[in-house]
Amino acid sequence: MKSIYTRIDNLGKENRNTVFKIISKKILDDFSNGIFLSQEDLAFSCHCSKATITSFSKAALVSGYRELQIRLKIEFENNFILKVSNNTMNEKQVLFDEKNKILNKWIDEVGTSLCKFFKELKNNKIFIFSSYQTEYSTIFLEDVLLKNNIDNKFIKIERDILSITNIDINQNNFLFIFSGRDNNILKKVFEHVIKYTNNIAIIASLNWKDYLSGNKNNVYYFDNENFEKTFIDRNFELIHLWKYIDFLMN
Missing domain, CATH: 1.10.10.10 (Winged helix-like DNA-binding domain superfamily/Winged helix DNA-binding domain)
Structure with a gap:
């Protein structure tokens, strides 16, 4: 018809x-x-x-x-x-695919370097400090490191802050994740740790770039241009990063 x-x-x-x-x-x-x-x-x-x-x-x-x-x-x-x-859906799919390519590129660059850092840890132990915004994804890193026989402890600032006094800073390794707001205590812990050791890796948002510009440690920045600074995007990026590191370490 x-x-x-x-x-x-x-x-x-x-x-x-x-x-x-x-x-x-x-x-x-x-x-x-x-x-x-x-x-x-x-x-x-x-x-x-x-x-x-x-x-x-x-x-x-x-x-x-x-x-x-x-x-x-x-x-x-x-x-x-x-x-x-259909055209709108196709455009969204193209945009999503492009985001994945950008994310994979960031993960490859950061993950490869961080994996090397983890494999060369002094005493095979690392203490992890995270901003409140990225605590959710940091729990997954604990599991990834334990799976790969790396002793680690995730210290939650609001609950375990006093435990830092029992750490032999000079004989250990540290990972700091700076993201979101309300990082004053985390910043003070970092400034205390950096006095005694350079065995530190840092993942941070770009608004920390000036503060960390003179730092000699391994510093990796979130992609603020292609991803939002929200809880979802930051934790999404990190969970994918931890999985890639797990893949590299096996």
Whole structure:
């Protein structure tokens, strides 16, 4: 069965009636823009009577202009809107794939270097300090390191801060993760640790770059340009990073 669009198009091409050609062209031009004029407005635009519009509609094998208009709207919704929706989904998929490529590049660069740091740990033990924002993903790092026979302890600032007094800083290794806000205590712990050792790796957001610019330790920055600074994005990046490090260490 021919679509109503095709019937209208054929009426414009095959009919000798000049008015029908004008009506056909007007309806199809409006259709492409999602416009559906009333019978009165269409007759006015085509300089003809409403009766002529009715005759045109019946020539398109429908009962009248009202049915023709309804069928046109259905075809528009089923074809043009679906196509726009599909294009939007395709654009989202392309964007998602591009994000994954960027993430994988960041993971490869940071993960390869961090893996080397972990493999060369002094005394094979590391203490981990994280901002509150990235505590969730840091728990996974504990598991990855234990799985690969690396002794480690994740010290939660708000709960275990006093335990740092029992650490022989000079004989151990440290990983600091700076992200989000409220890092004053974490910053003080870092400044205390760095007085005694350089066996430190740091993952930080770019707003720490000036503060860490003179640091001689391994410093890795989050990708602020392509990813948001939110809880979800930061932990998503880190969990993928830990999994890649696990892959490299096996």
